[in-house]
Amino acid sequence: MINARIRSFAFSGIEARPVWVEVQISSGLPAFLIVGLPDKAVGEARERVRASFTSIGLALPAKRIVVNLVPADIPKEGSHFDLPIALALLTAMGVIPFEEVARFSAVGELSLDGSLNPVAGVLSAAIEAASLNLGIICPAAQGEEALCGGDNAVLTPVNLPALINHFNGVQILQPPTFTVAPAPLAGQRPDLADVKGMETGRRALEIAAAGGHSLLLSGPPGAGKSMLAARLPGLLPDLTPQESLEVSRIYSAAGLLTGGKPLRRPPYREPHHSASQPALIGGGAKAKPGEISLADHGVLFLDELPEFSKTALEALRQPLETGRVSIARALAHVTYPARFQLIAAMNPCRCGYLGDASKECRKAPRCGEDYMARLSGPLLDRIDICVAMQPFTPLHYMAETAGEASAPVAARVLAARQRQYKRQDGQKNCEAGLEILEVSSAAQDMAQKVAARFRFSARGYTRMMRVARTIADLACEEAVLVNHVAEAATYRLPSGMKA
CATH class of the missing domain: 3.30.230.10 (Ribosomal Protein S5; domain 2)
Structure with a gap:
């Protein structure tokens, strides 16, 4: 009984x-x-x-x-x-x-x-x-x-x-209520106004934020790669209610929901390059969520990308395509959402100064070739935007004026996102199919010629067109034009070309 x-x-x-x-x-x-x-x-x-x-x-x-x-x-x-x-x-x-x-x-x-x-x-x-x-x-x-x-x-x-x-009716428990979280004070988030120069990097960061695109920043030490990546969260709009619920469920399952409050802002995760594959992808004895799931609808920043273990990096390939990761164990089979925005940074070679005439490595170009060989072609093909950044001398840096602040850039990003959501039924450009991108015939012809000239894969072509669509959205254009495709093509890594 x-x-x-x-x-x-x-x-x-x-x-x-x-x-x-x-x-x-x-x-x-x-x-x-x-x-x-x-x-x-x-x-x-x-x-x-x-x-x-x-x-x-x-x-x-x-x-x-x-x-x-x-x-x-x-x-x-x-x-x-x-x-x-x-x-x-x-x-x-x-x-x-x-x-x-x-x-x-x-x-x-x-x-x-x-x-x-x-x-x-x-x-x-x-x-x-x-x-x-x-x-x-x-x-x-x-x-x-x-x-x-x-x-x-x-x-x-x-x-x-x-x-x-x-x-027992002796004492009545009052139901809980929502409390309004205080707005972040000015200065709490890194601001783009602190970034001087780096116009190419700033432009790539804005495009990545607007379309949710993956971004690879390559350059010598001190070129500003980590500085730019740290300012990306300040450009992203708040999570939608559906996104907030999904991300909060992941953090709740991991026991990381601070104060029991749901997340309102996109998460930002930056694991060290010594992170293991289970830590990055998820797993362990109880199949816990990994960094890619904790970065769902947010940013996963991988600094010193080639220094991560090869197995961990290769495990990113499927989640980058599908937006989810399945962890199979003898006692558990668990699927976690993993719609993260990958932002990666790397040096051009192990010593970091490949291409710098004043500090040229004596092992060049073999040093850079061996370093780039740590990254497979299929992984690089899944990165939408690749930017090579140039170093600053202290004198040059001090002479530069402060850049545009994060607030106006975030406003443009939000407007571009709203255009995407309206056109694509809530999808960001990084997830959209080619058939709904509204490309002009001239831009379509140019994109096909560029893809044939540089031997882009079908995936690379699709990702180039998605970036072009984001550039058009930032310019408030209804259709993708030739100049948008031309700019997007400069952010792709042609086959055989090294960063």
């Missing part, structure tokens, strides 16, 4: 799978068993629940207690089962009424004093609970996160006594 049960969830990637937490209290030798394929964290819930009950003046009955997690063939991982186990026990013991608890699902970790700690995956749990017409109970710190899951009721107690009093 089942004395009580409540809904909770097991997580697979960003998806939440409904799980029944069943409790049976029967006669026999005192025992507290948890079955249903629990991991160590779930098994340790026995002691956390027992200690939290003791701290609030309750004692478990001296009987045989069995907690069953249904379905039993799905692995149960994480400390978020503490709260549903405690609630099911409280219901079975008659402390709280079953009818009230039955309308809710629950996730949360218990401290020894009965307080609730944040857990990963609340947003996905709230979305699944809404689909089941259930409310959700979660830690107080994650109320805003749960509110994003739908119109279901949300309870956010700070501890077990507050929840018990609420269900």
